[in-house]
Amino acid sequence: MKFLKTLSVAGAVAALPTLALAQDAASPSTEEFVWIMNTLLFLVGGFLVFWMAAGFAMLEGGLVRSKNVTMQMTKNIALFSLAALAYWAFGYNLMYPLGSWAVEGVLSGVFGPGVLEAVGVTLADADDAAYASTGSDFFFQLMFCAATASIVSGALAERIKLWPFLIFVVILTGIIYPLQASWKWGGGFLDEAGFLDFAGSTVVHSVGGWAALAGALILGPRLGKYKDGRVNPMPGSNLALATLGTFILWMGWFGFNGGSQLAMGTVGDIADVSRIFANTNAAAAAGAVAALILTQVMYGKVDLTMVLNGCLAGLVSITAEPLTPSLGMASLIGAIGGVIVVFGVPFLDKLKIDDVVGAIPVHLFAGIWGTIAVVLTNSDASLGTQLYSIVVVGVFTLVAAGVVWFILKATVGIRVSEEAEIQGLDTSELGMEAYPDFTKG
Numbered sequence: 001m002k003f004l005k006t007l008s009v010a011g012a013v014a015a016l017p018t019l020a021l022a023q024d025a026a027s028p029s030t031e032e033f034v035w036i037m038n039t040l041l042f043l044v045g046g047f048l049v050f051w052m053a054a055g056f057a058m059l060e061g062g063l064v065r066s067k068n069v070t071m072q073m074t075k076n077i078a079l080f081s082l083a084a085l086a087y088w089a090f091g092y093n094l095m096y097p098l099g100s101w102a103v104e105g106v107l108s109g110v111f112g113p114g115v116l117e118a119v120g121v122t123l124a125d126a127d128d129a130a131y132a133s134t135g136s137d138f139f140f141q142l143m144f145c146a147a148t149a150s151i152v153s154g155a156l157a158e159r160i161k162l163w164p165f166l167i168f169v170v171i172l173t174g175i176i177y178p179l180q181a182s183w184k185w186g187g188g189f190l191d192e193a194g195f196l197d198f199a200g201s202t203v204v205h206s207v208g209g210w211a212a213l214a215g216a217l218i219l220g221p222r223l224g225k226y227k228d229g230r231v232n233p234m235p236g237s238n239l240a241l242a243t244l245g246t247f248i249l250w251m252g253w254f255g256f257n258g259g260s261q262l263a264m265g266t267v268g269d270i271a272d273v274s275r276i277f278a279n280t281n282a283a284a285a286a287g288a289v290a291a292l293i294l295t296q297v298m299y300g301k302v303d304l305t306m307v308l309n310g311c312l313a314g315l316v317s318i319t320a321e322p323l324t325p326s327l328g329m330a331s332l333i334g335a336i337g338g339v340i341v342v343f344g345v346p347f348l349d350k351l352k353i354d355d356v357v358g359a360i361p362v363h364l365f366a367g368i369w370g371t372i373a374v375v376l377t378n379s380d381a382s383l384g385t386q387l388y389s390i391v392v393v394g395v396f397t398l399v400a401a402g403v404v405w406f407i408l409k410a411t412v413g414i415r416v417s418e419e420a421e422i423q424g425l426d427t428s429e430l431g432m433e434a435y436p437d438f439t440k441g
């Protein structure tokens with residue numbers, strides 16, 4: 001028995017060189033390793049950003065009244081699904097127009113030929129053999145596009161019809177967002193001018209904010225929100241759910257900003273990703289703490305909804321440049337975002353612009369601040385170029401979104417009836433309630 005055991009051990013030892021040689025033969029080359037790691041970053045970052053869709057749904061579901069929760073859940077699952085189809089059908093190849101703005105260059109990309117490599121592709125045959133899988137890039141970029149539509153959903157809650165909103169989502173994600181994104185991330189004129197927006201404070205967040213602002217202006221405020229010169233609070237149905245949504249968004253943001261490094265094949269790249277994670281986290285924490293302290297000072301009590309939005313504003317603020325700041329500077333940038341929200345929400349109320357969840361202060365106001373703040377830590381940034389790009393993207397999005405909202409209002413109508421709004425959109429539009437055992441809020 002002992003002899004057999006010794007013999008088997010000796011045989012295994014003798015086989016090790018052969019196994020090692022087989023392993024060496026199967027080991028990827030340096031180029032393959034970089035391609036694999038970059039692709040992995042896109043995929044991991046992409047599904048983290050996908051999880052933000054759940055965060056938006058929970059945040060909105062918690063901040064609307066109980067009679068409108070089912071509608072918000074319906075809008076969020078539908079908008080993400082429609083965005084996925086619209087971005088495949090039109091958006092991706094409008095954003096990356098196959099190297100040419102010629103009509104044939106754009107149209108040949110419709111319905112996404114070339115987005116997915118062949119099954120079992122080798123590096124030599126991959127669409128982008130020097131970088132990463134095209135399919136992973138499409139998946140990653142789609143998540144950013146869908147997040148833009150989620151921003152609009154919360155601002156216009158409790159009084160907008162479902163189908164006109166979804167029509168707008170298709171146009172936003174299939175045309176408006178990809179066109180302006182191509183100006184920076186598709187190598188367009190803003191990129192050539194030196195505009196810096198690492199992960200999308202302007203390209204994603206302010207675009208969602210501008211589209212929401214256009215919709216809020218045309219749609220009008222909820223019934224009773226502004227009456228007799230007063231702002232009447234309309235508390236949300238579930239602040240625990242809103243808090244959960246904020247934590248989910250915070251988590252997803254690590255993919256949002258970290259994945260935007262766009263490379264993970266070297267020591268420097270992965271060190272930069274870790275730096276981005278740390279700065280993203282610091283900005284979120286500082287934004288929350290700033291809102292926490294400021295609401296205590298201003299109102300004598302802490303306002304949880306402001307703290308949640310302060311956290312999100314910190315995240316939006318650091319998104320334009322999460323790599324170059326120190327932890328201290330990232331905290332300062334995020335804290336200013338939190339302050340912006342605390343003053344931005346009542347500012348909109350003074351203008352009688354009804355934003356149910358605070359999306360405009362969080363994504364538009366803090367997005368503008370974050371884009372400007374790039375110049376504080378990145379020596380390649382120009383204040384003039386940053387401001388110019390903010391204005392270009394803002395004017396384009398506000399006008400384009402405004403035109404779409406006006407057309408929808410004039411044709412199919414975008415607002416529910418007064419009776420339906422009072423009853424709640426869950427029963428009037430959908431015929432079902434999120435909390436049927438409780439009194440309507």
